[in-house]
């Protein structure tokens with residue numbers, strides 16, 4: 489087994505948890521399965537240690553993840569920022585999960601920056617903003633934050649005979665399953681080991697799979713059809729495909745947060761397409777999702793042209809241009825990227 493962290497940091501985190509009286513757990517905006525899985529897992533883990541905590545997310549999570557938040561305990565910052573302030577002012581320990589940069593938590597950012605609490609980051613994205621935290625557990629060599637958290641919790645409970653609480657195991661499994669797109673990307677041998685352990689611990693994978701991948705609305709399925717049939721463009725010369733969904737498209741299919749989850753992967757199923765993008769028009773910007781299935785770095789691509797970042801093969805970003813200009817902009821950016829790569833090769 490690879491080691492993702494030192495024993496010392498595990499002890500530091502345990503000490504911080506044991507000393508804390510008001511623990512707040514946070515994750516990134518537009519929370520996905522790994523985000524919600526990791527916060528609910530950590531909350532469940534803390535509660536098994538007799539520690540109460542409060543989870544705050546910047547905005548609403550998709551409905552298909554609501555089964556992980558039984559009792560609707562997660563506080564949505566956007567819906568009640570005053571309450572957020574009360575929680576954050578009181579916090580003496582903040583645990584940040586599944587994001588690398590504080591700008592990813594929107595309105596929570598300033599609270600975290602101003603807070604005197606001990607701050608812990610546990611994440612799997614490259615380039616963590618380490619200086620903003622007291623303790624950082626970060627590696628890109630795992631499938632998901634949930635996987636990293638799994639190894640960490642195992643280590644923290646070293647020697648204890650008690651089994652991992654079911655809610656913790658279930659949440660961790662969901663986060664890993666969604667971040668790997670059901671075991672199709674970023675899967676390492678350690679990921680299978682984790683999955684093996686969790687199944688042995690009683691996780692019901694069929695039910696979870698059905699809840700997550702079989703829990704979409706009819707509108708979402710029809711939006712997917714529309715996206716593939718009418719909104720996808722393939723640029724053969726770059727091995728790239730992209731989908732643009734305007735506000736009108738989203739409205740037409742009764743868009744709810746999370747409905748376009750996974751759409752960005754679809755062009756990659758086409759032979760010869762190894763770069764893929766999804767553009768969805770929001771109120772004041774265009775949300776960009778990027779994927780690659782070879783060594784084309786969408787992390788660099790996003791940093792350079794899409795005001796974002798992420799992993800080498802999965803990244804996000806934002807654009808502030810009219811939606812009608814997106815096709816041209818995307819093609820121009822690809823061309824520039826390829827020209828640069830070519831220049832580097834020629835040198």
Ligand SMILES: [Mn+2]
Nearest residue numbers: 522586633667
């Ligand atoms: Mn993740």
